[in-house]
Amino acid sequence: MHTLSLILWTPAVAALITSLIPDNHPNWVRGVALTGIVGSLVLAWSLTLGFDSHSFALQFSESTIWNSELGSYYALGVDGFSLPMVLLATLLSLVAYLASFSLKERVKGYHVSLLILESGMLGVFMAQDWVLFYVFWEMTLIPLFFLIDQWGGKRRHTASLNFVLYTMGGSVFMLIALLVIYTSSADHSTTMEAMNKTANALPRDSQILVFTGLLIGFGVKIPIFPLHGWLPLAHVEAPSPVSILLSGALLKMGAYGMLRASGMLPMAMVALQPLLVGLALVSIVYGGLLAWRQSDLKAMVAYSSVSHMGVVMLGLSTMNQTGLLGATLQMSAHGLVAAALFLLIGLLYERTHTREISDYSSLVMVTPRFAVFTTLTLLAAMGLPGTVGFVAELHTLVGGFERWGWWVVGLSIGILISGAYALRTIGKLFTGPVSPRMSDVADLRGLELAAVGLLSLGVVALGIMPVPVLKMIDASVANLSTMSQTQKNHQVIHGY
Numbered sequence: 001m002h003t004l005s006l007i008l009w010t011p012a013v014a015a016l017i018t019s020l021i022p023d024n025h026p027n028w029v030r031g032v033a034l035t036g037i038v039g040s041l042v043l044a045w046s047l048t049l050g051f052d053s054h055s056f057a058l059q060f061s062e063s064t065i066w067n068s069e070l071g072s073y074y075a076l077g078v079d080g081f082s083l084p085m086v087l088l089a090t091l092l093s094l095v096a097y098l099a100s101f102s103l104k105e106r107v108k109g110y111h112v113s114l115l116i117l118e119s120g121m122l123g124v125f126m127a128q129d130w131v132l133f134y135v136f137w138e139m140t141l142i143p144l145f146f147l148i149d150q151w152g153g154k155r156r157h158t159a160s161l162n163f164v165l166y167t168m169g170g171s172v173f174m175l176i177a178l179l180v181i182y183t184s185s186a187d188h189s190t191t192m193e194a195m196n197k198t199a200n201a202l203p204r205d206s207q208i209l210v211f212t213g214l215l216i217g218f219g220v221k222i223p224i225f226p227l228h229g230w231l232p233l234a235h236v237e238a239p240s241p242v243s244i245l246l247s248g249a250l251l252k253m254g255a256y257g258m259l260r261a262s263g264m265l266p267m268a269m270v271a272l273q274p275l276l277v278g279l280a281l282v283s284i285v286y287g288g289l290l291a292w293r294q295s296d297l298k299a300m301v302a303y304s305s306v307s308h309m310g311v312v313m314l315g316l317s318t319m320n321q322t323g324l325l326g327a328t329l330q331m332s333a334h335g336l337v338a339a340a341l342f343l344l345i346g347l348l349y350e351r352t353h354t355r356e357i358s359d360y361s362s363l364v365m366v367t368p369r370f371a372v373f374t375t376l377t378l379l380a381a382m383g384l385p386g387t388v389g390f391v392a393e394l395h396t397l398v399g400g401f402e403r404w405g406w407w408v409v410g411l412s413i414g415i416l417i418s419g420a421y422a423l424r425t426i427g428k429l430f431t432g433p434v435s436p437r438m439s440d441v442a443d444l445r446g447l448e449l450a451a452v453g454l455l456s457l458g459v460v461a462l463g464i465m466p467v468p469v470l471k472m473i474d475a476s477v478a479n480l481s482t483m484s485q486t487q488k489n490h491q492v493i494h495g496y
Contacts, residue, residue: 240346323399
């Protein structure tokens with residue numbers, strides 16, 4: 001049974017069926033969309049029952065020749081890096097769907113785009129052929145462009161265009177880098193396994209050039225400084241459910257690509273470690289400072305994503321097992337926390353039509369459920385013990401100190417800045433006299449409470465019991481760390 005294909009194509013088939021439903025039947029549209037999203041989620045989470053956490057090899061693999069002339073395959077598989085991302089993408093797709101019930105205009109087009117976006121994300125995380133990976137990578141651009149451009153805020157056209165231009169510009173560098181590897185191959189195959197062998201055999205200088213191209217391509221999506229220019233505007237103008245997917249899963253595509261690139265070009269990865277840690281530390285501090293300066297809640301969370309994804313890059317730059325565990329766990333942590341924050345801010349905006357922090361005060365008296373969940377997620381964003389953010393940042397800090405020594409003080413500064421704007425926001429939102437214009441704001445209810453509760457449960461559960469996810473990723477992390485150490489020893493012997 002081709003489970004991965006079923007997970008991948010269930011949302012796409014639901015999108016096709018949804019497109020055939022008449023426009024005047026929005027409940028049918030929502031029903032078919034929910035079937036596709038839940039079906040994919042159930043199938044994805046069932047993989048955890050048969051996943052061997054002791055192996056770093058690909059599991060549940062599928063492979064069929066796609067283009068014999070090019071040597072491309074329809075090849076799917078998951079390992080300790082990709083399975084958590086698949087689980088995260090399906091979960092956040094459900095949350096985004098639940099957060100979309102207030103949408104009244106062009107319901108069919110919106111849900112078709114949402115379903116196609118989910119398929120594209122899942123394809124990126126499961127593809128084991130670089131051509132297939134690139135197709136799904138580019139496939140996510142189309143629905144995201146329309147979701148921002150058609151259902152976004154006042155500056156939606158500028159935001160959607162910026163997003164597409166930045167991502168396509170980065171994709172050009174990624175494509176050129178992949179073509180260099182492909183043309184150097186005697187097998188002329190685009191499978192990740194074949195291209196990994198070819199890339200590993202490239203001279204050191206060639207590996208560095210290829211890795212730089214991939215760093216630009218994936219760095220735009222992460223995003224890292226200075227390639228982050230598209231992110232704040234896209235987040236601010238996108239509908240809140242789209243921001244949930246954009247921050248929770250789309251940014252992780254870039255980090256996931258960097259993990260794959262590190263395994264493919266270990267010589268370059270070791271050589272460019274100082275560059276990566278520099279970019280990571282600048283992103284952590286710079287993103288945190290910009291988040292602290294924002295008065296718009298959505299812009300604050302958007303800039304905080306630059307800082308938190310910098311933590312991923314810092315863990316990746318260590319190339320030791322502890323740091324890599326922190327990086328991969330931070331991908332899931334940020335996905336859950338940022339998604340919860342964007343969901344809560346979006347629901348507040350629907351009720352109050354403002355995102356300015358100064359417009360709120362003492363909501364704890366009016367909306368106690370909002371107060372509890374917003375406080376929890378803001379504290380999780382700053383790495384409070386007992387939340388998954390703490391476990392991820394602790395691993396990154398330990399791994400970073402082991403590799404970089406006192407340079408990781410930059411991460412500590414970033415955490416302090418996160419604490420500053422998180423506590424400031426909590427104080428502004430939930431203390432002081434009740435504002436007359438906020439006195440009748442409705443609290444979380446029904447599906448909203450279920451969606452927020454689901455994300456919050458994940459944040460706390462993984463903070464208290466991180467062992468299941470750590471076991472899932474440990475074998476893959478250990479393999480990548482061993483490859484890096486072997487390459488580092490090799491370069492020392494040869495005087496690089």
